[in-house]
Structure formats: C-alpha cells, structure tokens
Amino acid sequence: MIDILIPLLVLAAVGIFCAVLLTLAARFFSVEENETEAALRACLPGANCGACGFSGCDGYAKALANGEAEKTNLCIPGGDRTAGELAAILGKEAEDVVELVAYVACGGTCDASGRKYDYRGKPSCVAAASAFRGDRFCTFACLGYGDCTRVCPNGAISIEGGIARINPxxxxxxxxxxxxxxxxxxxxxxxxxxxxxxxxxxxxxxxVRRICKSGCIGCGKCERSCPSGAIFVKDNLAEIDYSKCTSCGLCAEVCPVHCLEEGSFLCGSRFLPE
Amino acid sequence: MTLKSLILILMSGVLVNNYVLQRFLGICPFLGVSKKFQQASGMGIAVTFVMLCATAVTWPIQTYLLERFNLGYLQTIVFILVIAALVQFVELVLKKVLPSLHRSLGVYLPLITTNCAVLGVTINNITDGYNFLESMVSSLGVGLGFLLAMVLFAGVRSKIDNTAPPKCLQGLPVTLIAASIVSLSFYGFASVVENLLK
Known part of the structure; x- marks a missing residue:
C-alpha cells in the first residue's frame, strides 16, 4: 500500500506546487492591456510594413500609447486619414503625412536592352541575381522576375515589357x-x-550606350539645362536634389536617351503608355 | 572534475552529441522555425535559456526528491510536469519584468513547453551521472549546439529557397534531404573532442 501512496503523494505534491506557483504568478505578474493602445491599433491599416520605424502596427500603437512616439503622421500607408484618427484619440492636432510613392529606377525594357543568357532557374529575382549578377546585359537593371510584385500588399506592381512598373x-x-x-x-x-x-x-x-538604349550616359545636358541647379551627374549617373527641384521638367525635355521622366505621380500620367 | 572536463562536456554538447543533428531530438522546431535566420536564432536562444532553467530545477528534484524516495521511475512524468510549468512561469515573469526580452523570445516559449530536446537534456544529465555544475555546463553546450544547428540550417534553407527542385521534392522533402546532409557533416566531429585537449 505504502509503495503506491508515496509516489502518488510525491506526484500530487509536485503538481499542486506547480499549480499554486502558476496561479500566484498569474496574479502578481499580470500585465494590463492598454485600452488606448487597442483603439490606436484599430485605426492602423495592419499592413505591418514597418514604414513608421516601429516593429509593425502593434509596435507603433504601443509606442504612441506609452508616449514614446510623439508624431501621429508616421504611418505612410494610412495617410492623412489614419493620422487624423490617431490624433483624435490622443487629443492632438493632426499633422500632414508626407506620402511616399515608389518608382523603379530602370527603363531597360525588352526593346531597350537584352539578356546575356537564357535563365531557366526559379522565376525569382533573388535567384537570378545570384547567377552571374543576373541575366541582363546591364548589371544594374531590373531583372523582371517579379519579387516586388509578389511582396506588394496592394497589387500595385506589374511586370510590363520585361521590367517592373509601379502604379502610383x-x-x-x-x-x-x-x-x-x-x-x-x-x-x-x-x-x-x-x-x-x-x-x-x-x-x-x-x-551604357552599348548595352541599353534608355540608360543614362552621363552627358550632363540636364545639369546644364536646369535653372535651379537641382540636377547633377555623379558617378556617370544623373541625380536629382529634390530639395531644389521645382519640377519644371526642362531636364526631361533635353535628355537625349529619355531616362529622365516627367509627369505627375498623383494623377499617374507619367506612366501612361506612349 | 577539472576545468578540462567541463570544457570537454561543453564542446561535446555543441559538436559531437549535437542534439538535433546527432541524436535527432527537437526536430520539430528545427524544421518548423528554421525558415528565417532571425527566427531561427531567436528560437535557439530561447531553447538554450529554457534548457538552463530546466536543468537548474530538475537536477535538485531528481537528487533530493525522487532518489530519496526511490522513485527514479517517475523521472519522465515529473520532469515533463515541472518543465511545462516552469516554461509557463518563466513566460509570465518575463512579460512583467523584462518586456523587451519577452517580445523577442515570447512567441517561442510556448513552443518549447513540450520540446523533447529540453526533456532529453535533463534526463541525459542524470543518466550520465553529472553533478550540478557539470549538468549546467552540459545544458549550456547542448543549447548552444541547438542554436548552431538552427542557424546553420537557416542558412542552408535560404539557399534552397532560391532553387527550383523537381516538383516531387518541393517543400518538406528537399528540406529533409538538406537536413540529413547537414547532419552527415557533423559526423566529422565524432572524434575531435576527445583529442581536443590532449
């Protein structure tokens, strides 16, 4: 009899001890969920993109609720609407969001530039780039296997003419x-x-001219034509200082290879087919 | 017991008796959480941490409770009970005391609750007849070995992601083949540690 009782008692004692320990721990180490945080989180779009600089929407909501983050205009996908809602909850004045758009810095379509070998591996840019720096003649070019289209949460990117095109x-x-x-x-x-x-x-x-018809050849025409000194050629490539650019579009007119594109991101006209 | 024997125990835990690649314990997290380097290292660190805590608790229980009442045969069930409760307790404490550590390890802790590698290392420490200090060093070695295996395999898997295997091998089959090759490579360490400090 005693042979069964002792193991039973020992096991029961261990079990009860663990149960009491966990119950006490749950009571004394409980963490209150912040109500403001939940409300703030509900306003955010939930893309978890990290554009705000925090670890996803949860992180941003938490930082706002705890007062670690001051600005309500950090959520770029949410735009002005989200910033307004966040500010309303926190009782602050809404600030304007600097909305951003992405563009692909390559104009090397199938017509403009070719491919140096026949890539038959996994249809992925990362995989293609690991084999001889990609299959394009130009090692800087868009490979066009659509890693960006797959990662885009809004379906804004498509592959057209062999390169990625972003719908602004x-x-x-x-x-x-x-x-x-x-x-x-x-x-x-x-x-x-x-x-x-x-x-x-x-x-x-x-x-550049040898491998791509639309690549920047660093001629400097844009630099000379710019009235505000915003565009300059650095490392054989035109670069725009957006703090000076007045969007006059003179550079795009004089560019001999048409690698400078002018238009409005907001109305999307710059991407309309020619 | 000298410093030499402690180093020997540590290195054999990391390389020769690697729990994942040589003893095939803890395969579930090894295959499940090794997709990304960051997750893999997080899981590895969490397992190391839990192994140390579990050994610190189970070794005294075995020595001062079970062996005293001649209940060595209850080892498995008592250890499972204690480790499961311990992991839950650690999670609660971390959430309150060290929220930053909880954020980085938190998601992995519930996964470890019933991890056989943790149970394995605590039981093996007893069967190998280690004293408390040796047990802790052994747990640390095994944990680091787990971390090493996870990190190595995360690297291998990131390479697999960029290949196009035949359709019948896509997904888990090719992962298992890769795991077996990584495991084979660890046989190279078989007699290294014995001669390490000669």
Missing amino acids: KKCVGCGLCSKTCPQHIIHLVKDTTRVVVKCSNKDKGAE
Whole structure:
C-alpha cells in the first residue's frame, strides 16, 4: 500500500506546487492591456510594413500609447486619414503625412536592352541575381522576375515589357518592394515629386550606350539645362536634389536617351503608355 | 572534475552529441522555425535559456526528491510536469519584468513547453551521472549546439529557397534531404573532442 501512496503523494505534491506557483504568478505578474493602445491599433491599416520605424502596427500603437512616439503622421500607408484618427484619440492636432510613392529606377525594357543568357532557374529575382549578377546585359537593371510584385500588399506592381512598373495610384509607399529588390533599384520619393531618373547604371556612357538604349550616359545636358541647379551627374549617373527641384521638367525635355521622366505621380500620367 | 572536463562536456554538447543533428531530438522546431535566420536564432536562444532553467530545477528534484524516495521511475512524468510549468512561469515573469526580452523570445516559449530536446537534456544529465555544475555546463553546450544547428540550417534553407527542385521534392522533402546532409557533416566531429585537449 505504502509503495503506491508515496509516489502518488510525491506526484500530487509536485503538481499542486506547480499549480499554486502558476496561479500566484498569474496574479502578481499580470500585465494590463492598454485600452488606448487597442483603439490606436484599430485605426492602423495592419499592413505591418514597418514604414513608421516601429516593429509593425502593434509596435507603433504601443509606442504612441506609452508616449514614446510623439508624431501621429508616421504611418505612410494610412495617410492623412489614419493620422487624423490617431490624433483624435490622443487629443492632438493632426499633422500632414508626407506620402511616399515608389518608382523603379530602370527603363531597360525588352526593346531597350537584352539578356546575356537564357535563365531557366526559379522565376525569382533573388535567384537570378545570384547567377552571374543576373541575366541582363546591364548589371544594374531590373531583372523582371517579379519579387516586388509578389511582396506588394496592394497589387500595385506589374511586370510590363520585361521590367517592373509601379502604379502610383495603388502604391501606398510602404517600401516593401524597395527592401525586397536584390538590385536595390526601387526608390521611395515624396508623392509631390514630378521628375525621376529611370536608370541606375554607373558605368561610363559608351558602355551604357552599348548595352541599353534608355540608360543614362552621363552627358550632363540636364545639369546644364536646369535653372535651379537641382540636377547633377555623379558617378556617370544623373541625380536629382529634390530639395531644389521645382519640377519644371526642362531636364526631361533635353535628355537625349529619355531616362529622365516627367509627369505627375498623383494623377499617374507619367506612366501612361506612349 | 577539472576545468578540462567541463570544457570537454561543453564542446561535446555543441559538436559531437549535437542534439538535433546527432541524436535527432527537437526536430520539430528545427524544421518548423528554421525558415528565417532571425527566427531561427531567436528560437535557439530561447531553447538554450529554457534548457538552463530546466536543468537548474530538475537536477535538485531528481537528487533530493525522487532518489530519496526511490522513485527514479517517475523521472519522465515529473520532469515533463515541472518543465511545462516552469516554461509557463518563466513566460509570465518575463512579460512583467523584462518586456523587451519577452517580445523577442515570447512567441517561442510556448513552443518549447513540450520540446523533447529540453526533456532529453535533463534526463541525459542524470543518466550520465553529472553533478550540478557539470549538468549546467552540459545544458549550456547542448543549447548552444541547438542554436548552431538552427542557424546553420537557416542558412542552408535560404539557399534552397532560391532553387527550383523537381516538383516531387518541393517543400518538406528537399528540406529533409538538406537536413540529413547537414547532419552527415557533423559526423566529422565524432572524434575531435576527445583529442581536443590532449
């Protein structure tokens, strides 16, 4: 009899001890869920893109509720509407959100530039880029296997003419595509921007000309034509200082290879087919 | 017991008797959470942490409670009970005391509650006849070995993601083949540790 009782008692004692310990722990170490935090979280779009600089929407809501984050205008996908709602909950004045849009800094469509070998691996830009730096003649070019289209939460990116094209009407500026692209050629700009450089090739002009019809050859015509000194050629590639750019569009007119594109991101006219 | 024997125990836990790759314990998190490097390292650190806590609790229980009443045969069930309760307790405490650590390890802790690698290391410490200090060092070694296996395999899997295997092998089959090759490579360590400190 005693042979059964002792193990039973020992096991029961261990079990009861654990139960009491957990019950006490649940009581004394309980953490209250913040109501403001839940309300703030409900306003955020839930894309968990991290554009606000916090670890997803939960992180941003928590930081706002705890007062660690002051600004309510950090959520770029949510835009002005979300900023207004967040500010209303916190009793602050809404600030304007600087909305961003992404663009692909490559104009090397099938017509403009070719492929140096026949890639038959997994249809993914990361995989293609690991084999001889991609199958394009231009090592800076968009590979067009659509890693960005798959990561885009809003379906704003499509592959047209062999390269990625971003529809600015659908783009919310979360920057996920920019982080995914193995060529690092997707950039975010303010949605008030009117002119972008659609090339990333930093090779010498003659070399660029040989492999791509629409690549920047670094001729400097744009630099000379710009009335406000906002555009300059650096490392054989045109670069725009957006703090000076007045969006006059003169550079786009003089560019001999048409790698500078002018238009309005907001109305999407710059991407309309020619 | 010298420093030498402690180092020997540590290194054999990391390399020779790697729990995942040589003893095939804890395969579930090894295959489940090794997709991304960050998750894999988080899981590895959480397992190491829990192994140390579990050994610190189960070794005294075995020595001062079970062996005293001649209840060695209750080892498995008591250890499961204690480890499960311990992990829950640690999670509650971390949530309150160290929220930042809880955020990084929190999601993995419930997964470890019934991890056989944790149970395995506590039971093996007893069967190998280690004293308390040796047990703790052994747990640390095994935990680090788990972390190493997770991190290595996360790297291997990131390479697999960029390949196009035949359709019949896609997904889990190719992952298991890769795991077996990684495991084979660890046989190379078989006689390294014995000669390490000669």
